[in-house]
Amino acid sequence: MSEAPMPLWEVFIRNRSGLPHKHAGSVHAADAAMALQAARDVYTRRGEAVSIWVVPSGAITASDPADKAELFEPTGSKIYRHPTFYEVPDEVGHM
Numbered sequence: 558m559s560e561a562p563m564p565l566w567e568v569f570i571r572n573r574s575g576l577p578h579k580h581a582g583s584v585h586a587a588d589a590a591m592a593l594q595a596a597r598d599v600y601t602r603r604g605e606a607v608s609i610w611v612v613p614s615g616a617i618t619a620s621d622p623a624d625k626a627e628l629f630e631p632t633g634s635k636i637y638r639h640p641t642f643y644e645v646p647d648e649v650g651h652m
Contacts, residue, residue, distance in 0.1 A: 564613055566592035570600055571608040578610055
């Protein structure tokens, strides 16, 4: 009799420096509470994290690399979206 595989969870960690959460890896767990505990045990052994997010892998939607031209290339032709298009007056100082 084979057991059903446990769901895969993606783990995101925020370090003490206050930077945004970054993908750390994945864990298999039966539920969110177990995934948090597993993520803590695997990815924060040195106490470097202040926050952990776990997300079911099936809940993540990603773009297809084959759609790169359609999704990302049109922005290159819109120069007004680049800050070099605008001239900043001297009175403004540093932005």
